[in-house]
Amino acid sequence: MSYARKSNNDLSRRVVFTLLILVVCRLGSFIPIAGIDSVALSNIAEQNQAGILGMFNMLSGGSLGRMSIFALAIMPYITASIIIQLSSIAYKPLENLKKEGEVGKRKINQLSRYLTVILAAFQAYGVAISLESAVTDVGSVVLMPGMFFRITTVVTLVVGTMFLMWLGEQITARGIGNGTSLIIFIGIVSGVPSAIISMFELSRKGSLSPLVVVAICGMVILMVAVIVFFEKAQRKVLVQYPKRQVGNKIYGGDSTHMPLKLNTSGVIPPIFASSILLFPVTIASFSSNNSDIMSWFTYHLGHGKPLYILLYVALILFFSFFYTAVVFNSEETANNLRKYSAYIPGRRPGKNTAEYFDYLLTRLTVLGGIYLSIICVVPEMLMNKYAVSFSLGGTSFLIVVNVVLDTFTQVQTHLFSNRYEGLVKKMKLRDR
Numbered sequence: 001m002s003y004a005r006k007s008n009n010d011l012s013r014r015v016v017f018t019l020l021i022l023v024v025c026r027l028g029s030f031i032p033i034a035g036i037d038s039v040a041l042s043n044i045a046e047q048n049q050a051g052i053l054g055m056f057n058m059l060s061g062g063s064l065g066r067m068s069i070f071a072l073a074i075m076p077y078i079t080a081s082i083i084i085q086l087s088s089i090a091y092k093p094l095e096n097l098k099k100e101g102e103v104g105k106r107k108i109n110q111l112s113r114y115l116t117v118i119l120a121a122f123q124a125y126g127v128a129i130s131l132e133s134a135v136t137d138v139g140s141v142v143l144m145p146g147m148f149f150r151i152t153t154v155v156t157l158v159v160g161t162m163f164l165m166w167l168g169e170q171i172t173a174r175g176i177g178n179g180t181s182l183i184i185f186i187g188i189v190s191g192v193p194s195a196i197i198s199m200f201e202l203s204r205k206g207s208l209s210p211l212v213v214v215a216i217c218g219m220v221i222l223m224v225a226v227i228v229f230f231e232k233a234q235r236k237v238l239v240q241y242p243k244r245q246v247g248n249k250i251y252g253g254d255s256t257h258m259p260l261k262l263n264t265s266g267v268i269p270p271i272f273a274s275s276i277l278l279f280p281v282t283i284a285s286f287s288s289n290n291s292d293i294m295s296w297f298t299y300h301l302g303h304g305k306p307l308y309i310l311l312y313v314a315l316i317l318f319f320s321f322f323y324t325a326v327v328f329n330s331e332e333t334a335n336n337l338r339k340y341s342a343y344i345p346g347r348r349p350g351k352n353t354a355e356y357f358d359y360l361l362t363r364l365t366v367l368g369g370i371y372l373s374i375i376c377v378v379p380e381m382l383m384n385k386y387a388v389s390f391s392l393g394g395t396s397f398l399i400v401v402n403v404v405l406d407t408f409t410q411v412q413t414h415l416f417s418n419r420y421e422g423l424v425k426k427m428k429l430r431d432r
Helices: 002-028 038-047 052-059 075-090 092-098 102-133 147-174 179-205 210-232 268-286 292-300 306-327 330-339 351-386 394-431
Strands: 234-240 243-246 249-252 255-261
Touching: 002 147, 002 179, 002 394, 075 092, 075 102, 075 147, 075 306, 092 102, 102 147, 147 179, 179 210, 179 394, 210 351, 210 394, 234 351, 255 351, 268 306, 268 351, 268 394, 306 351, 330 351, 351 394
Parallel strands: none
Antiparallel strands: 234 255, 243 249
């Protein structure tokens, strides 16, 4: 009983610690940087809701729209981690670091932090320049433009990003769940109530019929169920260990299953695809001289337009294959199996096993890419037709459901591991 009580107390402390850190993240998103006219800034934010800034504002929980100290959110750190991960494929020293175990992992994390500072400083300077040049009907966004404003803005935003990164690491180490994912999760969830209120407000004004509101709510429930089903879907590959004789005894001969996820790439493909497609729209919104070409791009790359949907699906499929190849190395996995004398029944160890993994992953990735495309495209059409908020988009649902599933898995793992430790201690006491 004491072991169960200790396990529950430890879990409670972790949950409370995680909630407190997330509260700090939300409080920081309301602290504005110095020298900004809030009225003019809100005007700019409303004008750029459809572009890439609107998506980043959604991922940052409104911090970018309020130009708070957490305006860049955790995105520079995520970008830096992805760049380091991709570089480890082409750059041999980084690839060797990945093979050094925990020591190599710490060095790679340190490189990611250094790159985060560089990316955050670059993005913060771009934000400062853009704010200085932004002029609205109510006046300039920056009250006192100049070098002092640029320096203070860069320092503030970089420190804010690094502080968020540190908070994420504290959640991962001392709380429950992946800290970085939870920070993005709380930012998205914070925008859901306002999105729901605006939807019902449109219904009250007659812009949306009650039947459409009920249909959207039903679709949301269906989407959550579909995402849970596909994110849990796996292809289990049988792995056999050979028998070996030591003296008169025979050891080994066991078998296990290697799970291959249907959606190995996670939420990376839709985030990358939407970022690329929304970039021309964002450039056009900042440009004062809109040419015919830019106007054409702005119209046809709008939400729900046929060209946008076609390119969106193509990019999602491309990044699904690309990121799956980055995450899962077939040759390395096949060599690791051969190193431990394991094999897949009916497949020769080495190259033949690697080709089998490629065969399976290609088919799984096709299904995963189609699933991601459907989940992301249907909300895009609704956003175009009924002006639904970004917070109800497919990417938002993917991130939220994935984070919830991952957090529940970690809670279960934590409880099971503590129970196992308690049983082992009880067995030792009985043996004495």
